[in-house]
Amino acid sequence: MAQSLTRLKETPSQTAGPYVHIGLTPNICEISGVYPEDLGTRMVDDKTKGERITVKMRVFDGTGSVIKDALIEIWQADADGLYNSPSEPRGKADPNFTGWGRQASDSETGVFTFETIKPGRVPFPDGRPQAPHISLWIVARGINLGLQTRMYFGDEEKANAEDPVLTRLEHQSRVPTLVAPRDGDTYTFDIHLQGEKETVFFDV
Amino acid sequence: MRNARPETGGFFQRQRNWHPPAFAPGYKSTVVRSPQRAPVSFGNTLSEITGPVFGRAMLGELDNDLTLNYAKPGQSAIGPRIVVYGQVLDERARPVPNVLVEFWQANAGGRYRHKKDGYLAPLDPNFGGCGRTITDEDGNYSFLTIQPGAYPWPNGINDWRPAHIHFAIFGHGFVQRLITQMYFEGDPMIWQCPIVRTIPDKRAIETLIAVLDMEATVPMDARAYKFDIVLRGRRSTMFENKLEGN
Numbered sequence: 001m002a003q004s005l006t007r008l009k010e011t012p013s014q015t016a017g018p019y020v021h022i023g024l025t026p027n028i029c030e031i032s033g034v035y036p037e038d039l040g041t042r043m044v045d046d047k048t049k050g051e052r053i054t055v056k057m058r059v060f061d062g063t064g065s066v067i068k069d070a071l072i073e074i075w076q077a078d079a080d081g082l083y084n085s086p087s088e089p090r091g092k093a094d095p096n097f098t099g100w101g102r103q104a105s106d107s108e109t110g111v112f113t114f115e116t117i118k119p120g121r122v123p124f125p126d127g128r129p130q131a132p133h134i135s136l137w138i139v140a141r142g143i144n145l146g147l148q149t150r151m152y153f154g155d156e157e158k159a160n161a162e163d164p165v166l167t168r169l170e171h172q173s174r175v176p177t178l179v180a181p182r183d184g185d186t187y188t189f190d191i192h193l194q195g196e197k198e199t200v201f202f203d204v
Numbered sequence: 205m206r207n208a209r210p211e212t213g214g215f216f217q218r219q220r221n222w223h224p225p226a227f228a229p230g231y232k233s234t235v236v237r238s239p240q241r242a243p244v245s246f247g248n249t250l251s252e253i254t255g256p257v258f259g260r261a262m263l264g265e266l267d268n269d270l271t272l273n274y275a276k277p278g279q280s281a282i283g284p285r286i287v288v289y290g291q292v293l294d295e296r297a298r299p300v301p302n303v304l305v306e307f308w309q310a311n312a313g314g315r316y317r318h319k320k321d322g323y324l325a326p327l328d329p330n331f332g333g334c335g336r337t338i339t340d341e342d343g344n345y346s347f348l349t350i351q352p353g354a355y356p357w358p359n360g361i362n363d364w365r366p367a368h369i370h371f372a373i374f375g376h377g378f379v380q381r382l383i384t385q386m387y388f389e390g391d392p393m394i395w396q397c398p399i400v401r402t403i404p405d406k407r408a409i410e411t412l413i414a415v416l417d418m419e420a421t422v423p424m425d426a427r428a429y430k431f432d433i434v435l436r437g438r439r440s441t442m443f444e445n446k447l448e449g450n
Binding site for chain 2: 006008009011014016017023026030034035061062067084088090098123125133135141142143146165168193194198199200202204
């Protein structure tokens, strides 16, 4: 016998369930008056630096149906590639940009809409610049452990082609599952939980 | 607030066999919502290590009191009054301060205030079902609520959820994000539940069961349940190296 490590085990996950919006976005499910507004609704204000964009997301299940009871949180750097976080060692991020957003989808269409800015580039641990990206966390009924993935930008072909994460994917045919095409100021990102077009999810 | 170096270490690898697998057919909703390909891993970058901070200033006075935060003036929610409290730690057993803890639950009859919940138990006009708080410097949190009821749900023809409270916990890094459910000590329904049983290891399930704490009970007011939460731990960095070690 050796000494034991004084480590604890992470609390196991359980599904967010069908009523996650009661807890995390109560104002959109008719529980008003508890919080003045739902957290994560506004990422930008009129002083935020950077290019304003709209990101529209949808989540599809293995039958190809749009999921309408999910919740997505996003996390991204500011226009200069800095995170608005105490763990950001490189400098102070734009104080007018939270970097964090949380949305429920439209209950009819299943579309999530984030009003944000295009992020700058953030280095990989070895110093190479990553392509601009947004980190996602997806929870819903039927998802036992929150899903982690990233959205990259369709008009950043050059940066995407050298991105340290995208280039390490064994199956390069799956890279497009992480890239959102641009139309005007709007990027559209479809997430497929299963099937031929299954999105690349991360265990990081 | 203490002055402290920023934490910039990457997180320990998640022990995925301690968590429920994505595909757990006893819980039917997972069948078409579970990714089937292996998730891709890479070392944490700043995108994973960093995360937003939530200040206590955003909290309302009643955010951690579900008996009152939706109730009409002078009224309160119906049901057994309970205090739920605990400590948020990381896998290194260190308290995690300034963690946003959000919770939601059914009312005492097992009914959610949600248009998709058609269970015949009545709504309580004084109960909304959501609350939130932020851990203190030692990682502690607490809130007052009513004990939720068990309820049937469409899975098998006679599946019931044990009484539970949902928790969403926001640690310091975006990949520390965790969502889970708390159950109540002694509830025989726990071991029947297909959602509980998605977790393969009984010892893991036991960490989701809050324990009755009579010493923390408020006499003539509310019983107390303790529910500690463990978030992913992070490596110490050169910055954190102290002469006495980590």
